[in-house]
Amino acid sequence: MNGGRSRPTGDPFAHLHPRLRRITGGEEQTLLGKLDAVLPQPPGGLLAGHDNRVSFTDVRPGAVGVRNLAPAVFAAYVRLLIPLRGDVHAGDSPGRVSWRELASARGVMIHAETPLRALVPDEDSGALMGVEPLIGSMDPTTTIELAATLAAHTPTPHAVFFLYWGGLGGLQLNSDAVYQGPLDAMRDLYPFADHWFQPPTLWWDQGSSWFVTTHCDATSTYVGGSQELRDALLAHAHLDAIEVDLDTEVDDWTRVPTR
Known part of the structure; x- marks a missing residue:
């Protein structure tokens, strides 16, 4: 993706500071502790064991449902079908x-x-x-349109949390990285100011109005929120959205059907 150049090391979004602030140390642990309390997860969810994030293979056998990736506290859930290149x-x-x-x-x-x-x-x-296929990520257009829609459904669009899974290729992270910044920063999420786009694995707002998750092996992004947010996403002209529930099976690209 970078024409053979080696990736720099360090914070991949340092060039966006102070607009996008990385949360570290005790502040990070406190934030994730509060998130676990406010947005409870069933065992096996992405927030269970922050330092040892699960993959689809860790929760098999059996299908992985939306409840394994998103907190079971929202009135509605939506699957965003990520466009292909x-x-x-x-x-x-x-x-x-x-x-x-x-x-x-x-x-x-x-x-x-x-x-x-x-x-x-x-x-x-x-x-x-x-x-x-674009697996485990979102294209810039989908990300920006989603962020603009979410901004109308939170009282704090200027202070949203973004979490990057430590295993994402190219970011040179030793562990998960958490940031805080405005939703409109989504259009600038180009690590190391390079030309490739990388949206976060998880996003959520301060008031827990909604939650966005894109698993590294998933073909889609899943959003939990209010019924009003669901309606806005389903009606959006530039988002390919479909309503789901907590028991809906998550599409995993690594699961090859047997014939």
Whole structure:
């Protein structure tokens, strides 16, 4: 992604300071302790064991549900279907192909648990189709549009928490990193001021009005919040959203169907 250059080390978002402030030490531990208390998690959730974050393989056998990734305290939950890179014949946005465009082209009906592999069985078929799945992340457009929508559903859009999982490639993190900053900083999340975009693994606001999670192996982002937020996301012209619940199975790209 960087033309062969070695990645710098240190804080990947130091260039955004003080607008984006990294939280460390005792302040970080206090914050995560309060988060665990305010947003309780069932065992196996992403916030269980902050220093030893679980993966899908850790909670198998059995399907992973939304309740394993998001706190079970919200009135509504939404799955955001992350666009693929590339272009297809049915697409009208070069470089950004929606699930619904692919589904229409392939005659597939989208529902809450539709796996991406129903549209793109593997990387080889994706290459033939001219698309590349974006796994465990979000594209800039989806991230910015989501952030703008969330800003209308929190009293503190200027003070939101962002957590980056320590295992994300390219960030050179030894452990999870937590930041605080405004929601509109989302458009500037280019680590080390480089040209690749990296949204956080988890985001939440000070008042716990909503929670956003993108697991490293997931094909989608999951959002918990109010019914009003759900309605806004489902009605958004530039977000591919579908309502889910806590028992909805999370789509894991690493789970290859058996034939």
